[in-house]
Amino acid sequence: MEILGAVTPARCSPVDGNYCLTCGSDKTLKLWNPLRGMLLRTYSGHGYEVLDAAGSFDNSSLCSGGGDKAVVLWDVASGQVVRKFRGHAGKVNTVQFNEEATVILSGSIDSSIRCWDCRSRRPEPVQTLDEARDGISSVKVSDHEVLAGSVDGRVRRYDLRMGQLFSDYVGSPITCTCFSRDGQCTLVSSLDSTLRLLDKDTGELLGEYTGHKNWEYKLDCCLSERDTHVVSCSEDGKVFFWDLVEGALALALPVGPGVVQSLAYHPTEPCLLTAMGGSVQCWREEAYEAEGGTG
């Protein structure tokens, strides 16, 4: 998969993992079949580089945000822009659908998260979460929570059901946050080259994972499909796997010479997508080598 310009994130479609979404500095969004490396569709309409994209649960729509401060809702089939939400004062670092794809949450370097309503024609956001003191680097959404990591070194979790905001101080600028698949923990990676597994309810530290390099870039991290391993990008061209419970480094997968910028894990299968430079690679188990392998 050669892509012109840098690929920022590689994303698996959230439910079935059959599609791969890449976006980059060529102002487009590309939809791939990751198994065959086939380009399915290109979505163009952004004015600057696209920094993040996400797909809806039913694979019917995409959202993306980029340097043009706009959040765009796409129709997958037609490739058309359904809506453009403007309102952010800075680059949009991260976008995310909620569970039913009725709301798009976008985090920007203007230190706000905006909730855009996909249902109505309202041009302004439903709500703006501007508690962060610095840019938002990561937003994740569960069925009733919004998890946001900010450069001010805090992970904020907005619980809609309880109506409360939990703010955990980590200290170092947060690069990526994610929920564990069981919804009990949050994984936080920060610029001190450390990943931390925090208990969602109490904020206690459950595990710490070090060994990779993350000093300056916004790199992704995630958990494997069964929460057994913690996976993180690294600036030395590797992808690090830690055992979740023991915290021991399980594998340092050499990807290439550059910085592994982004990764995504298949929701159900042991399959990993990594983005480095202008290419996306798909990794599978050795037993699966017949079809997968490095793409």
Add this chain to the structure above:
Amino acid sequence: MAALDSDSDEDLVSYGTGLEPLEEGERPKKPIPLQDQTVRDEKGRYKRFHGAFSGGFSAGYFNTVGSKEGWTPSSFVSSRQNRADRSVLGPEDFMDEEDLSEFGIAPKAIVTTDDFASKTKDRIREKARQLAAATAPIPGATLLDDLITPTKLSVGFELLRKMGWKEGQGIGPRVKRRPRRQKPDPGVKIYGCALPPGGSEGSEVEEDDDYLPENVTFAPKDVTPVDFTPKDNVHGLAYKGLDPHQALFGTSGEHFNLFSGGPEGANNLLGDIGVNKGRKLGISGQAFGVGALEEEDDDIYATETLSKYDTVLKDEEPGDGLYGWTAPRQYKSQKETEKDLRYVGRILDGFSLASKPLSSKKIYPPPELPRDYRPVHYFRPVVAATSENSHLLQVLSESAGKPVHDHGTHSRHQLNASKRGELLGETPTQGATTSVLEFLSQKDKERLKEMKQATELKAAQLKARSLAQSASSSRPQPSPPDVGHRSWHMVLSAGTAATRASDFKPFAKDPEKQKRYEAFLVNMKRGQRDALERCLDPSMTEWERGRERDEFARAAVLYASSHSTLSSRFTHAKEEDDSEQVEVPRDQENDVNDKQSAVKMKMFGKLTRDTFEWHPDKLLCKRFNVPDPYPDSTLVGLPRVKRDKYSVFNFLTIPETASSPAAQASSEKVPQRQGSDKSRKPSRWDTSKQEKKEDSISEFLSLARSKVGPPKQESGPSVNEEEEHVTESLPDKVVNKGVDSQTEGEGSRPSMDLFKAIFASSSDEKSSSSEDEQGDSEDDQEGTREADFQNSRETDLVETSPVAQATEPAPQEPAPFFPIQKMQVDAEEFGPRLPPVFCPNARQKPEVPQKEKHKKNKEKHKTKKEHRRKKEKKKKHRKHKHKSKQKSRKSEKSSSSESTDSSDSESEGEGTADLSPQELLRRLKHLPLRRQ
């Protein structure tokens, strides 16, 4: 049941269908569950329920017809044999069996029908029935109805009865009835269509009215609403046949009026029927003659003569009911109010009719015209206003009844320049058309004006001022405001925008001044040239007056011209400037220092967590399918409170926490720790926890100190602590100079970048150059710079975001400084950088900042670059592995690098073995030179 069990018991009566007898060994049947119960018609067909609005249950054959073949055909019967049997088809012939069943639309079983429902004494229906009976061929045929009384009454009737109401009475409080003096004059007609109360059943009551005892109250009379009988004949309007009772029985031998009002007549008719009911049942509806069934025909002609009828339509006598509402005034009788009352009906409680009529509007007649008024306009001859015919003009205008000076104002088109000048008070020009002023020099003009102004002002002041103030007024006037005076005066009086300026209140804060300003504007609009002098406060000093004059002039010009354009560009402030309070979030994340230490100790949990009440938007909850946690609140986001607007603590959270007692305590701890460090200084491998938590500021200071060289005595207490380390190692300093610089060049270069970023350019260059030359005798300048550095460093620490603070604990490791550095270099970028554009073909690592960093060395060390970088990487990796150890070691090393230089170089052996110290020194020297 009992009946079924015992056949012998014949007396018992059984109702309903009995259950089938239980057989032996059989379990009792379970009742059919609700969902299995179905509705079937009598043929066993399943009836589907269609819903209440679509016809109830299904019927017929699939909702169509009676059977599969269609309507059930009636078998053919020859009409020849049973012609007589042919019957007329009724509605029942087209009905289904269901319709004829008990709950159908035409049940056969005996039920009370509507006819028996509540007809007892319903006056209206009764009346209608009586009317029908009266007009029917056989009068009184409906009498049977009165004999049969149904028992069914509505609830309302029942309730009313229980409350003591009787049929035939009205509803309401009991009233006292005054006996009527006389029966209403039959000649007096009631106009209009509304019936007077009690008019309908008046006949019965009126007869009882003869005797009315005192202190007896009566139920109010029942009110019978108007019954509108549709007109279904071709008679003229309000025509009715002769009243047969009157005609036949001669109850009133008076004149019959064919055209009399209908309702009244009808009522009388009905009432009379009630009276005469028992006596005679006569023929009705006949105008002339007597019916064949009439027995008594003898007195017909005695009472009924044609002479009683009108044969010619003519004007009626006054008081006749021909005119209705539009009857002329004199036709209405004196009992007008009474009639009004009758028309209005019963007067409500607490109200009474007005005794005085409404006062009619007074109409003023138009003014009377003078007798010699001619409605023709006379145009005066137009005379050009020149100097020759001014006399003529004056005469003309005087003839028009107007003063001369008015002339100029309303015929301004006829003015020439000189006239206008005259009006404006300029010195009139004589003779030639060109102004004399033009020949004067600018100076002279000014002097002229000045003099004039001065005299004018003096005159005004003398009039108004007190003696003491007038003394001061005799001073010569300052000229500058007066020069401008004329110019803006002209501008304003010419421009129409001056009117708009009055909307503006430039001096709203000072109402007195504003008043003066407004007066000034008004005067200006009138064209008075001494507008300003008039409106100024006479009690002010000269200087104030001058200033105010200036202000007013400027304000008038400014606001007149620009206020509309300016106002379109501004919006109102969100918060009023006057209000002392501002809304800020109620809860704030604070105690960054505490949290930082907690993070360092890895004590996540309560210490690092803040919990706030947060209100999600209602719509957001809806979209997330989550119930609103705060359904009653309209708040969105974090709750906010009002605080003092200008309180620093609203906005500066970090300085606030820095001054918090916890932080103070921690800063107090620092010297102690360092003291203990000093005591056991020699072991650099010591990895005590205390050292790990060493204050970042002191770390930086020591780092800077080791670079700068021998310390000075001027720094604060924490620095003094450091000095002891350094002074101890001072003898070694010169010897280990090379090695020292080598370690710096290799190990701690990124921190130099940091300093460069902090100190911009000037001081950095100097320090590095002096460092290179290594003047052992440091001058005082160095020392002051040191102090400067410390100060700025401290302020920097306060000001930089948590990012900087968080990465400080490991100052010697190269990478963490990149974010800080970048944030300071290009302030646009917040947060972690995005990965750079990577070119897969290039073999080099495309890390931009590193490239920048090493650019300086590029030319000389191209060949070594790859090698070195690889090593650096390796080293970094190693560092990560032993991170905790390394960190503490490094920090110690930085504080006491001079004393342990030899071992230091050994420890660094892995990284620096390949590079000779000379090489590194040379590189380092080269670095600042190129920059300079």
